[in-house]
Amino acid sequence: MDFIKIVASLIFLGLSASSNGNERPCSDESNEGVSSCVGPFQNSPIVTLGYGDGVYLQGSQDFQAAGDAIFNFNDYGDALGDNKRLLESSLEKQGASPSEKRILVAIAMQESTHMSPDQRDKEKDGLLSENLSIFNMNVDMVIRLGKSPPFGYLNQMENLDEAVAIMLQGLRTWGVVPFLNFHRGGATAFQDGQSYGAYEYRNAIYTIYKVMVSDPFILRDNRRVEIWVPRV
Secondary structure, three states: OOHHHHHHHHHHHOOOOOOOOOOOOOOOOOHHHOOOOOOOOOOOOOOOOOOOOOOOOOOHHHOOOOOOOOOEEEEOHHHHHHHHHHHHHHHHHOOOOHHHHHHHHHHHHHHOOOOOHHHOOOOOOOOOOOEEOOOOEEHHHHHHOOOOOOOHHHHOHHHHHHHHHHHHHHHHHHOHHHHHHHHHHHHHHHHHOOHHHHHHHHHHHHHHHHHHHHOHHHHOOOEEEEOOOOOO
């Protein structure tokens, strides 16, 4: 990773999102503690999903998407299943709630066939949009969450626990919708909720989430819920 490029990009973009005066601050008052606001990158309140013991996000309002994407099931054997079970273990160790588990498994499932670092998107390496780990989380988001480069270690499965911790930090800091928007389309989608196919991405994640609610074995078995979303 080119540290100089990253620092230069951060200076150019600015670490804090600009406000147009119309954005409301993040709040944990709606949707039983799930924020759907577009708030500042820094000093955001922690949003606690807090759903345990079989209780889960209740509907499309939590994702601002219908959850009606067309999908197929495919069985990829232990090449996928083994990594799913590693992810499940990391989620357990990091104290993820049932809802958080479904969201992060859905993200990893959407990103690649086998949830493998070998399938990480490497096209943006060296840029602020560089993708990291089986989640393909972007460097910009990781830095805004207070981490410092180099980040290459996050691409190794033995460091999956830390990648999971960063993803959970983002989810709990910004809430479901802003977090998914940032994951999909960086700071631009975080601000406008539309760029880079943000809605289509949220719809795919919510669709997978709903499948896991109805069939919990998807969280750990060898099947992938496959949804086509344009690559960005």
